[in-house]
Amino acid sequence: MIRTVARVLLGLFFTAAGVAHLTAARETFRAQVPSWFPADPDAVVVVSGVVEIVLGLALLLLVRRRAVVGLVVAAFFVAIFPGNIAQFVEGRSAFGLDTDAARGVRLLFQPLLVAWALWCTGAWTWLRQRLRRAPARR
Incomplete structure (x- = not known):
């Protein structure tokens, strides 16, 4: 039950964040696109927003x-972690993150978000079971 609630909350979070990428927070999300990334920051924000909506759904x-x-x-x-690192290294303010701290x-x-995704979907258990069933390689 708690995993289901956590999965639904993550899905709603992803969907809302994706919509925000395409609407109200589009400009703010550009702060997370690393300056070294070889693509138009607005295009990155739009594509990542669509991906987040798809993943949320x-x-x-x-x-x-x-x-x-x-x-x-x-x-x-x-x-997307390199974008977060770039925001830190480049000192870009967005989403109330206006200090290095x-x-x-x-x-x-970020690692907690990875763990949340793996836990609430049962991916850890599923992956462990698949690895146990895999034939041993020599």
């Missing part, structure tokens, strides 16, 4: 594939 609707969705969501959190604390939460 997948968390909410694809119950039978929730473990796979959890792995993809965890991978997404890992993929605030931006640094945010970096510490």
Whole structure:
């Protein structure tokens, strides 16, 4: 029950964040696009917003594939981590993160988001079971 609630909350969070990428917070999300990233920051924000909406809906609707969705969501959190690091290193203020300390604390939460995605979808358990069933390689 608690995992289901956590998965639904994560799905709602993702969906809302994706919508915010495309609307009210679009400009603010540009602060998270690293200056070295070889793409238009606005395009990155739009694409990542669409991805977040898709992942949010997948968390909410694809119950039978929730473990796979959890792995993809965890991978997404890992993929966007360089943007969070860049925001810290470059001292960019966004989302109330207007000090190095605030931006640094945010970096510490990224592994927790990865763990949340893996736990609430049962991806950890699913992956362990699959690895146990895999034939040993020599």
